[in-house]
Amino acid sequence: MSKVVNVFVISPDTHSERRIDPHISVEQLKGKLELITGIPVANQEISILASESDPRVLAELTDDTKPLGYYGLTDWQVLKVIDTNPAVSLTVQLTDVTQVEKFELSSAEYEQRQDTVLAYKQRNKVGRFAQKDATPEVEDQAVDIPVGSRCEIESTEAGLSKRGTVRYVGTTKFSKGTWVGVEYDEPFGKNDGSVQGERYFSCRQNYGVFVKPEKVKIGDYPVEELDLEDEEI
Incomplete structure (x- = not known):
């Protein structure tokens, strides 16, 4: 099995840690990075930085036929991906809301609606509408979730694995x-x-989160990797 290197991949809209086989070509790398960064292969310019704390450019991946090892890629260096045509990138299309028509209600109109969060709280006496003499909630019992454990967090998005420590x-x-x-x-x-x-x-x-224990699954969950062997998406 080929030795992989641990690197950081950064782009205008993403930042992640990845494991990469230095024997693959720059062209193969770009195909994988399109799925991560949303930047089309043809619009990617990739450079190698010394580290996250040292932004010196060590090399520019200008030859798509060369393997990554040719450029001396090593652990904990940074692959910086520049978008040469951001107008057509998926990330920009998803984050640009300037053309979205806004729907606005006045406070009086909002209070009259029956399909709002406010109406739900009023009907079910939740939050500031709760009875003052209501019985306090029972504190959660101790849970068996060791600090330092690898875990996966329940997600409402199909196919999305939120893993961490x-x-x-x-x-x-x-x-x-x-x-x-x-x-x-x-x-x-x-x-x-x-x-x-x-x-x-x-x-x-933006890497930290607090969740209730029932949403945490403890297990041997590895860090998500670029699957360099599987060309199917």
């Missing part, structure tokens, strides 16, 4: 009960391990 288990100041702090492998999160000024663990921004 458990970094915190316990109570928090932002809500009652037991919460599990997870550092995702990719930027699917909402914070950097802190909420409302209180730090529970540390990670990069």
